[in-house]
Structure formats: C-alpha cells, structure tokens
Amino acid sequence: MKGVETLKKLVQLYDEILSVHHRTEILRELRDEDDLFLLLCMSETLGLSNPAFYYTLELYPYILEKFHDWHLRMGMEKSPLTGIRCC
Template sequence: MNAERFARLRAAWRSLERYHDELFVAPWRAGLQREARRQQDTLRALVMLESLGVDNPVAYETLDLIPHLVADLHAWHRRMGDEEFGDPGVCC
C-alpha cells in the first residue's frame, strides 16, 4: 500500500520535473547555447576579417588560430548534418 503510493508520488514528481525542464530549463539552455555560438562566431569573424574584405591589423599575429577556427566550423556543420558547407575556400 505504502510502496504503491510511493511509486505514484515518484511518477508524479518525475512528470512535474519533465514539465519544468521543458518549460523553463530547455529554453534557458538553448539561449545559453545560442550565446556560446554567437561568441564563437564573433571570434571567428574577428580573426578572419580579411576573408570578409576588412583589413585586420593583427592578421599576421593570429595566423596560427586559423586552422583551429576552420576545424571548429567544420565540426559544427558536420554536427548539424551537412557534409559540405559553404563555397570551397570557406570550409569544405
């Protein structure tokens, strides 16, 4: 009797938790992920300014970041399910 009530209570708690997660946590998490991506994009843009046609005063100093940033971009579009991305010369 007690065990049955306990199981019911636990199930109710779980669904409540799920509800809370979907309603509040998930959008918050998505927002944070969006923010993380935005920050990465800003860095990529700053380092690869000349690819956008803008002069970059520290282009030479940041040469060794470029392979890593392109690799990040590659990993990202693969995760998104695209085998290829952009024009040749952007990624692959």
C-alpha cells in the same frame, strides 16, 4: 577535503538549477560569441581590415575545422573564400 568536495557539488547543482531554463539562450549566446571570434579571425581574408590579424594568424588551423558550420549559419551556401574549400 570532504567538505570542499561537498561544497563543489552544491555549487555545481546550484548552477545547473539556475541554468536549466536558460540552456538554449546560453548555447545561442556562446554560438554568437564563437561566430564573432571567427569573423575577427577571418575578416582579413574576407576583405575587412583586422587590427588583430597578426595575433590570430596562428589560430587558423583550429578555425578551419569550424569554418564550414560558420558559413552555413551565416547563410552562405558555399565557402566565401577561394583559398578555403570546406564543402
């Protein structure tokens, strides 16, 4: 078991060494993926047709917490949705 733990620590250290210079790029890419996911989930409310609306409906309570940060990053001063007041 000790060898497995040592191997896990070595892999974690290797991953940290590789990502230290690219941390901001990785965070930006993760944020962009999150923005795309929010757009897919909220597209029906914004007037865009969304084929995955039925599957994303149950995620709305979790998304509402992040919606304010998202619309500010998209350059919208106020919430574009009349039913969602986050500001």
